Amino acid sequence: MASSLRLENITKTFGSVTVIDDVTIDIEPGRFVTLVGPSGCGKSTLLNMTASLERPTDGRILIDGRDVTMMTARQRGIAMVFQSYALYPHLTVRQNLAFPLRVQKVAKPEITKKVLQAADLMEIGHLLDRKPRELSGGQRQRVAISRAIIRPATVCLLDEPLSNLDAALRVRVRGELKLLFSRMETTTMFVTHDQSEAMTMSDSIVVLKDGKVQQQGTPLEVYRNPANEFVATFIGSPQMNVLDARIERTDEVVVHAGSIRLPLPESTLLPSGRVRLGIRPEFITAAPVSDGTPVTAKIELVEHMGNSAIVHYRFADGTSLIGLEMIDTQIGVGWEGAVYIDTQRLKFFDTATGQAI
Amino acid sequence: MIRRYSHPPREIVARIALYVAVLAVLVVVLFPIYWLVLNSLKYQRDFFTNPPVFFATQLTLDHYRGVLSNPLNRQYLWNTFVVTTVATIIATFVGTLCAYVLARIRMPFRLNGTLLVAILISRLFPPVSLAIPYYLLMRNFGLLDTRLALVIAYVGLALPFVTWLMLTFFQDLPKEIERAAMVDGCTMFQRFRWVVLPMSVTSMIVSGIFVFMGVWNELLFALTLTALRAKTVSVAISSFVGDNALDWGQMSALSVLSFMPILILALSVQRFLVRGISFGAVKG
Secondary structure, eight states: OOOOOEEEEEEETTEEEEEEEEEEEEEEEEEEEEEEOTTTTSSSHHHHHHHHHHHSSSSEEETTTOOOOOOOHHHHHHEEEEEOOOOOOSSSSSHHHHHHHHTTEEEOHHHHHHHHHHHHEEEEEEGSSSSSGGSHHHHHHHHHHHHHHHSOOSEEEESSTTTTTTTHHHHHHHHHHHHHHHHHHHHEEEEEEEEHHHHHHOOOEEEEEETEEEEOOOOOHHHHSOSBBBHHHHHHSSSOEEEEEEEESSSSSSEEEEEEEEOTTOOOOOOOEEEEEEEEEGESSSSOOOTTEEEEEEEEEEEEEESSSSEEEEEEEEOEEEESSSSSOOOTOOOOEEEEEEGGGGGEEEETOBBBB | OOOOOOOOOHHHHHHHHHHHHHHHHHHHHHHHHHHHHHHHHSSSGGOOOOOSSSOOOOOOHHHHHHHHHHHHHHHHHHHHHHHHHOOOHHHHHHHHHHHHHOOOOOOSHHHHHHHHHHHHHHHHHHHHHHHHHHHHHHHHHHHTHHHHHHHHHHHHHHHHHHHHEEEEEEEEEEHHHHHHHHHTTTTTTHHIIIIHHHHHHHHHHHHHHHHHHHHHHHEEEEEEHHTTTTTTTTHHHHTOOOOBBBOHHHHHHHHHHHHHHHHEEEEEEHHHHHHTTTTTOOOO
């Protein structure tokens, strides 16, 4: 049975530095939640506090409604996969897997059975008698995950487990992990600085910056309705374009950003004045679209991705924007013409606070 | 046909120079040992010839017989063995525990650093300045001329060394492995016993070997703290140098007997020694 996890008003300070500032996160049983943010945002500290490796300065941690703040990892029943995998170098894979069970004084035959089960599940049966140093990075990672899932855990914590894998393997393991944890229905907290991992794997993501929660929600919610400029630019690849702009209300509502002039729907409630304008790259295209507003631009650079292309446009006043063509485009550097911007999908942020308007 | 690459002459000269240099070093290092072994096997008449006998044609084991037939010499060898072994085990074990605590537990008021320097300070004194206080202490405790006195003194001398060596090891040991053990449910003791200790065995052996060699050959404290019953072999060797007589043969024989265990130890644990020398420089 999966457990719920609640971090309640957690604060952590080291001396005079506040690393985590009054963070509250709720995770429902069986959900896969990702903490994502740039390095130094406090996500690992939050994870370590959940694992009882660090104590919060203030606040409570609740598992299934029970206050576990002062309890050890053992009492909390937590499992964890470390970034460096942290396998015991002097033990074989078999002994590594058996270790958590041995500590809990599980009977020998039971241990043997569980080790084989976990090894089968992660397809490492043939590696059981090797030492960690004889394994590749990917194999070590599988062992680390097996060790975490070998015993029933209330919450499983994953600390950037994919960051030491090469790019191709990372994408594969990403899918496998997602499948594994959705099948096991264990409550999982995953930490990463890679927004694409957060987007693809999670039921829900928590965006952190400077020890504060910026936004919580499903990946699509966060992507489509970012709470502020930071979230808007952090989530999504390529990044959202953000420009200084000005809204003018005369007989029509128009947003100006340099030479770019975009009419807004009349129903827009935005007041006149300065704003930050956000446009996702996929809503800027050189292909004529019915609901787009044409603006003249020149192509400076095209990054071909095979199935798509990232196009760098330069506008008359020197403003540069990044567009994403979903089908690899034939147009190349030097092309000049009308670029269509989807005005229905524009985002606006307060110039002072960065909050979405 | 395999084509052989010929070395340019300059490279050959450099190579020869290198071999000559190595040979010179070997002679300097090995000749005293050769001389010692030779002396322990020479006949008495070959000792005082001029020029000296560098390559004796006739050898004898008389000196060894003489040394070993004296029960006192056997007693000295045994004393050395007991004192060294006990002191090494205690110093290595206690030093490891001490280093682990200093590496892992952050004490208030920068106590860690202060303690580490304090531990080191005892090594900064010339040993002779410590020998006198040790003598007085042991006299007051009634421990003069006991093996216990030597063990206490040697443990005290070796602890800073072991602590510092093991400290660098523990500082390099990834913390995440211990954290994994915590998450897996280990208590602090289980963590030390099942995870840290097995990982430290090699380093402990390295420090142990260095301590063993240092203690085995120690002369100053042994000379100060013992008279007869607890006398060690190094003291016995030095006492062959008398005012009016010097038994080169027996002295050499006892010396050879006393360095044999160290030689065997050094050869059998060579790979640990090399590791110990590169300690901290290159991580394995």
